[in-house]
Amino acid sequence: MRGQLPPMARPRTRRRRLSMTSLIDVIFLLLLFFMLTSTFSKFSEVELAAAGPGTAAPSDAKPLFLQLGTETLRVNGDDVGLDALASSSVGQAQEGTVLLVSLKAGVDAQRLTDLLVALRGFPALQVSVLGG
Structure with a gap:
C-alpha cells in the first residue's frame, strides 16, 4: 500500500453569484408588455340623490x-329610442319638469346607467x- 496515493480531493467548485441583471431585464420587459397591451378606460360617474319628502317646489308642468x-x-x-x-x-320639457322612471323586470344596471x-x-x- 505504500505506492498508492491517497484519493485526490476534488477541487471545490465555487458557486457563482446569481446575476440580477437578467432578472431585472425580464421583469422590465414584462412590465412594458402589460403596459402597452392594457386598455385604460375612464369610468364616468352618475350622480344619484335621494329624494326627500316634500322638498321639491311645485311645478305647473305635467310630469313625464x-x-x-x-x-x-x-x-x-310612446315607443322612443335612447338616441331619439x-x-x-x-x-x-319645461324647467322643473319631473320625469318618473319605471323599470320593467329584467332591466340591468348597465341599461339604467345608459339611460x-x-x-x-x-x-x-x-x-x-321608482323602486320596485
Missing part, C-alpha cells in the same frame, strides 16, 4: 312618465327612479 325595459323605452306610452330622446316630449347618462343632456328635468 318613462318606462324602461330591457329592449324598449317608452315615454308617456331629444325629439320626444323629454326634449321639449341616466343620456338624461344628463336635459338639465330641465328632475329625474326620479
Whole structure:
C-alpha cells in the first residue's frame, strides 16, 4: 500500500453569484408588455340623490312618465329610442319638469346607467327612479 496515493480531493467548485441583471431585464420587459397591451378606460360617474319628502317646489308642468325595459323605452306610452330622446316630449320639457322612471323586470344596471347618462343632456328635468 505504500505506492498508492491517497484519493485526490476534488477541487471545490465555487458557486457563482446569481446575476440580477437578467432578472431585472425580464421583469422590465414584462412590465412594458402589460403596459402597452392594457386598455385604460375612464369610468364616468352618475350622480344619484335621494329624494326627500316634500322638498321639491311645485311645478305647473305635467310630469313625464318613462318606462324602461330591457329592449324598449317608452315615454308617456310612446315607443322612443335612447338616441331619439331629444325629439320626444323629454326634449321639449319645461324647467322643473319631473320625469318618473319605471323599470320593467329584467332591466340591468348597465341599461339604467345608459339611460341616466343620456338624461344628463336635459338639465330641465328632475329625474326620479321608482323602486320596485
